[in-house]
Every structure is written in C-alpha cells, then in structure tokens.
Amino acid sequence: MPTPLAHDDPVTLGPYRLVARLGSGGMGTVYMARGVGGRTVALKTMHARIATDPGIRTRFRLEVDAARVIGDRFGARVVDADPFAETPWLATEFVLGPALDEAVLSAGPLPERSVRALGAALCSALDQLHRSDVVHRDLKPSNILLTAYGPKVIDFGIARAIGDDPLTRTGASVGTPAFMSPEQAGGMEHDAAGDVFALAGVLVFAATGRAPFGSGQPADLLYRVRYAEADLRGVPAALVPLFAQCLAKEPEERPYLAELAAQLHDGSGEFAEQLPDAVLAEIGRRAADVWRTV
Structure with missing residues (x-):
C-alpha cells in the first residue's frame, strides 16, 4: 500500500x-x-x-x-x-491488483480452483522467460501481482540468463530462503527446474497461507529447503502428489512447465471467474484508489 x-x-x-x-x-x-x-x-x-x-x-x-x-x-x-x-x-x-501475499493475508488461502488457475498462468509466465533463456530465481508471493486478467510476475533483480556467469561469488545463496530451490540454497546453479520448485512453493502458500518449509531464521530455512520434506498439510488432496513432485530435491525429478500446466488447469474460462469475490473486491478497490493518492 x-x-x-x-x-x-x-x-x-x-x-x-x-x-x-x-x-x-x-x-x-x-x-x-x-x-x-x-x-x-x-x-x-x-x-x-x-x-x-x-x-x-x-x-x-x-x-x-x-x-x-x-x-x-x-x-x-x-x-x-x-x-x-x-x-x-x-x-x-x-498494476491494479494486490500481491499474492497481501491477497492471502486479507482474504485467506485461495480455493483449489483459484490455485489451479493461478498455477497454470504462472507456468505460462515462466515459460515466456525460459524460452528466452532467462530464469527468475526469486519467485515468491510478494513478486506476483493478481489482476482480473491474470497474474503478473515482477522483480527481476536477481534474474539472469541461463548459462551466464553468476554475479555473486560461488557458494553464495541469493534469493528468498523460504522459496529457494535446494540447489540455489546450496549456492549452486539454479536453472529452469529451480523456478519450478519455487513455483510449487508459491502455490502451497496460496493454498495454505504458509510456505512449504515454514518460517524462521534464514539458516534454518536453507537447511530445511535442502534436506527436509515439504509441509503439504492443507493443500487440496488432488494437488498434493503434483506439488510433491515439483518439490523434489533433485531437479531432474521435477515436471516440465507444460506438463505441470496441463495437470493444473485446462485453460478454459476467464481468470477472474476463478478468483474469490474478496480478491476481486480488493482488485476493484485498488483500481479506484490510484487517483486518490496525492
């Protein structure tokens, strides 16, 4: 705000x-x-x-x-x-809409239909990046804005081209610990599969209101991301196996974006139709408030 x-x-x-x-x-x-x-x-x-x-x-x-x-x-x-x-x-x-973390804080966790539509749309967004050989590396709820037409991904401060030399020293983990991939938490290469891991973490947050590896000190989070199992309590039962696969510790065990999108949503209907009324109301309120800010 x-x-x-x-x-x-x-x-x-x-x-x-x-x-x-x-x-x-x-x-x-x-x-x-x-x-x-x-x-x-x-x-x-x-x-x-x-x-x-x-x-x-x-x-x-x-x-x-x-x-x-x-x-x-x-x-x-x-x-x-x-x-x-x-x-x-x-x-x-x-962008006329709240960040995902703000939306969940004000309206509560999203229902399954919203999580599925959000996930499929974010798969398309990440695919747009990956086809240009760019990885985001910091996908998290505060970097996803919800609009009536779909989510928008922002903040590419640590994004970089796949295969480029990192801008930080070897062994340094850069990003947000609660939504890092295991390889990123270990200071290793975070490629497209790393964004899939982070996306699953974002969707777990959308469905439950909490990150899959909890909260706490950065060092504790980094350890849990690398070695602990994700907490999927509260995730709709039909989505648990899919999210568990995305959160696999080994990058090669995670699904590709196209496969993930197909299992989440068939693409029918408007995005706004999948959102709870409370979130749509917040989008409308923010649109009206833009010109009230002086």
Missing part, C-alpha cells in the same frame, strides 16, 4: 514526479509516480549508496532486460528506464 514520501526521497526522477512510496528493500525503493499527462507508473530506483557499484548496476540493467522479456501479458510492461542515470530507475505500468 502507498505510504508518504520520506524527507530524503527525490521529488522527480527523469520525467516522472514521485507521489508515494510502494516499498523499499536492501537494493532500492519503489515509488508510485506520475508522468506527463498524469499517467501513473511504478518507478523502481537503486539506493544511492550502492549506485556506484559496477556489479550492482549491471544487475539493474539485466533486471530491465528481463522485465522487457516477460512482456506486458505476464509482467508489468516497461514504460521507460534509464539504467545509466546517476540514480538508475525503471518505470513500469502500475
């Missing part, structure tokens, strides 16, 4: 006037901003203290490229970007 700008936030970036904060993390801050004519965008920036690091700047440029690869059907459409500015920034469409 939007919060007021801080005293040290910039007033403008590029041609955009900053209106409110949408979130902030270790790498940068995301703002609600308005452009010429009043168009509302989500504008992501890099913290000034790390903007001088060439490796971080390279990662930001890769994030911009990956956001363009996924396109506006499965991601937030890139409106403008300047990764070479003194303060690099990326402007995307302002």
Whole structure:
C-alpha cells in the first residue's frame, strides 16, 4: 500500500514526479509516480549508496532486460528506464491488483480452483522467460501481482540468463530462503527446474497461507529447503502428489512447465471467474484508489 514520501526521497526522477512510496528493500525503493499527462507508473530506483557499484548496476540493467522479456501479458510492461542515470530507475505500468501475499493475508488461502488457475498462468509466465533463456530465481508471493486478467510476475533483480556467469561469488545463496530451490540454497546453479520448485512453493502458500518449509531464521530455512520434506498439510488432496513432485530435491525429478500446466488447469474460462469475490473486491478497490493518492 502507498505510504508518504520520506524527507530524503527525490521529488522527480527523469520525467516522472514521485507521489508515494510502494516499498523499499536492501537494493532500492519503489515509488508510485506520475508522468506527463498524469499517467501513473511504478518507478523502481537503486539506493544511492550502492549506485556506484559496477556489479550492482549491471544487475539493474539485466533486471530491465528481463522485465522487457516477460512482456506486458505476464509482467508489468516497461514504460521507460534509464539504467545509466546517476540514480538508475525503471518505470513500469502500475498494476491494479494486490500481491499474492497481501491477497492471502486479507482474504485467506485461495480455493483449489483459484490455485489451479493461478498455477497454470504462472507456468505460462515462466515459460515466456525460459524460452528466452532467462530464469527468475526469486519467485515468491510478494513478486506476483493478481489482476482480473491474470497474474503478473515482477522483480527481476536477481534474474539472469541461463548459462551466464553468476554475479555473486560461488557458494553464495541469493534469493528468498523460504522459496529457494535446494540447489540455489546450496549456492549452486539454479536453472529452469529451480523456478519450478519455487513455483510449487508459491502455490502451497496460496493454498495454505504458509510456505512449504515454514518460517524462521534464514539458516534454518536453507537447511530445511535442502534436506527436509515439504509441509503439504492443507493443500487440496488432488494437488498434493503434483506439488510433491515439483518439490523434489533433485531437479531432474521435477515436471516440465507444460506438463505441470496441463495437470493444473485446462485453460478454459476467464481468470477472474476463478478468483474469490474478496480478491476481486480488493482488485476493484485498488483500481479506484490510484487517483486518490496525492
């Protein structure tokens, strides 16, 4: 949800006037901003203290490229970007819908029909990336926005091309521990099969309201991801075997995206028809609130 700008936030970036904060993390801050004519965008920036690091700047440029690869059907459409500015920034469409974690927090776990439709749509989104030899590497509920037309995958801060040299040292695990793949948790190569593992974790969260390996300290989570069995209590019975296969510790034992999508949903009907009324109401409320933020 939007919060007021801080005293040290910039007033403008590029041609955009900053209106409110949408979130902030270790790498940068995301703002609600308005452009010429009043168009509302989500504008992501890099913290000034790390903007001088060439490796971080390279990662930001890769994030911009990956956001363009996924396109506006499965991601937030890139409106403008300047990764070479003194303060690099990326402007995307302002998606009218809550993040998956917010939706589950406010409306409760999703019913089976919603989980199936969400999973199949996310398979298509990841396939769009993988066909361009890009892996996301940080798929989690807060990086999935729900709209009436389908989910959108965002935040490609640690995405990279399959086979590229990693931007972090060998043996370092980068990502979100609760939704990492075992190979990623061990600092090894995370390829397309790793995104399948993370996707299953996201769907377990959607169905139950909790991550498949629980919560706690990062070191504990990393250990459970690598060696413990996933907690699938509360997952609809028909989905348990499928999710268990996706959460296999060995990448080669996991299904391909096309196989997973076919077992989740046949693609019929509109995505909005599969969502609970409470989630649809939240999407509508956010659409109405965009212009109330001043």
